[in-house]
Amino acid sequence: MSWFDDLPESVCRRRAPLGPLTWFKLGGPAEYLMSPRSTEELASIIRCCRDSGMPIRFLGLGANVIVADEGIAGAVIRLDGPAFIDVKIDGRRVFAGAGVDMTKLVRRLVREGLSGLEHLAGIPGTVGGGISMNCGGKYGEIATAVEQVDVIGPDGQAYTRDRDDLEFEYRQCALNGDCVVGATFKLTPIDPAELDRLFREIWMYKQNTQPPLGAQSVGCIFRNPDGRSAGQIIDAAGLKGQRLGSAYVSDRHANFVLADPGGKARDVIDLIQLITQRVEEHCGIRLEPEVKIWSDELEKVTGGPADALSRRKHSVRCTPAAKV
Ligand SMILES: Cc1cc2nc3c(=O)[nH]c(=O)nc-3n(C[C@H](O)[C@H](O)[C@H](O)COP(=O)(O)OP(=O)(O)OC[C@H]3O[C@@H](n4cnc5c(N)ncnc54)[C@H](O)[C@@H]3O)c2cc1C
Known part of the structure; x- marks a missing residue:
């Protein structure tokens, strides 16, 4: 695909191994592995794939993905660049880019005394993957803290979607092919020491019940x-x-x-x-x-x-x- 071939190797790699980018550490390469530098570049890549009929997949930390040994055709897009790992805290509202590591985000929010995501302690992944999977467990799901999600649609257009519109259910939501680029969470200020105690309790529960x-x-x-x-x-x-x-x-x-x-x-x-x-x-x-x-x-x-x-x-x- 000629437009892809004009992109620098830091943005578009051919036959890039996916195994090391997943928690299973198994599986073959992606035909194209894309790391866009901006939302605009992401939109162009999505449009280009759509126009040429190339399949697209989005990869976070690969904590819920198994890639076949022979690899996969099409483009895998990973939002790991600086444009997608921003975190902004404004009172009780927190914006996090899709590529933000949830574990680091949760720890930071616990330190800040902002409650609502601490139940994700011990769940690896990115904000984008977490939204897509509505990750959670017996203590709660990510959806409860979500206010809005910024996406790029399959048409390459940017949209902001409300929580209700995403129809969160058990381990899924209605992204319908949209790529998450960031999410705004509405959290509750509480005593950081109390929040830390809760976070540790959930973390220990996971450590004691899982590999x-x-x-x-x-x-x-x-x-x-x-x-x-x-x-x-x-x-x-x-x-x-x-x-x-x-x-x-x-x-x-x-x-x-x-x-x-x-x-x-x-x-x-x-x-x-x-x-x-x-x-x-x-x-x-x-x-x-x-x-x-x-x-x-x-x-x-x-x-x-x-x-x-x-x-x-x-x-x-x-x-x-x-x-x-
Ligand atoms: C040790 C361990 C413990 C776990 N415990 C839990 C648990 O308790 N509860 C739980 O719910 N899960 C758990 N998981 C699974 C995993 O952590 C979650 O599903 C997590 O949300 C995956 O995030 P990720 O960024 O790694 O997504 P990936 O695994 O990379 O992708 C998962 C899905 O999200 C999609 N996706 C990723 N990024 C985007 C994006 N930007 N836009 C649109 N779609 C996107 C992918 O295409 C894929 O369909 C666990 C995993 C491990 C390894």
């Missing part, structure tokens, strides 16, 4: 069905410790799949499918993945990544459950 933060994983693989715990359902199906090649189910939290260093995305994807099948056989519940699987092959078979695994045609390699 270590540095492990190669993406957090919970499956959505909790109808308020039930997917982890408990997987555990009840006898799958804790189940291994498939380089991937295995955590012994600590059965909704976490972990990978060995240097492992294969294929093993993780096959293990996800194996868990889905075994759980359905065991209790009739069809688990739905929360993780986003970026695979041209799966999308070709199924018409989209969301239900890629449920309609997948390939057979799965099985190995007996093994202690890890």
Whole structure:
């Protein structure tokens, strides 16, 4: 694509490995990896992709993405440049760029005594990824603090969308292809010492119930069905410790799949499918993945990544459950 080829390598890299940019540290390259320098450049890239029919994906810290070993066609856009990592605090309103690291943002807000995002303690990712996933847990979701979200639409136009318009639900919202460029949060001033105590309590809860933060994983693989715990359902199906090649189910939290260093995305994807099948056989519940699987092959078979695994045609390699 000639316009892309005229961009400097710092903005557009061809066949750029994505594995190191994800928490799983697995998977192949993107055809194009784009790091726009400004909102205007981002809009031009989006328009250019749309006009040429090139698929676009947005990548935050890759804390909820698995990339197929063979890589993916099209453009992956990462908002990691200075234009997208700004934080502005104005009284109880906080604006954060889409590329802002949520962990750092939450820690800063705790120090400032601004309450509303501390329940995201221990959830890695960017503001853009957090909004897209409506990340959260038993203490709350990001959506409750969101006031407005600035986006670039698939037409390359900039819009500001209100919280209601985004229709936040459990681990999703109606971005409809928009790229988040920043978000305004409305927070509540409270005593920083009290906020710090709350933050530490939530952080410790996560540390005590999940694999270590540095492990190669993406957090919970499956959505909790109808308020039930997917982890408990997987555990009840006898799958804790189940291994498939380089991937295995955590012994600590059965909704976490972990990978060995240097492992294969294929093993993780096959293990996800194996868990889905075994759980359905065991209790009739069809688990739905929360993780986003970026695979041209799966999308070709199924018409989209969301239900890629449920309609997948390939057979799965099985190995007996093994202690890890
Ligand atoms: C150890 C660990 C623990 C976790 N615990 C939790 C938890 O408790 N609760 C929870 O909800 N999640 C949890 N997660 C998952 C993950 O942290 C969240 O989903 C997080 O919001 C992902 O943010 P990200 O920036 O890494 O997004 P990515 O993983 O990079 O992307 C996730 C999705 O967001 C989209 N996206 C990213 N940036 C943008 C943008 N600018 N505009 C539009 N779309 C965008 C991507 O296209 C993709 O569809 C955990 C992950 C790990 C590794």
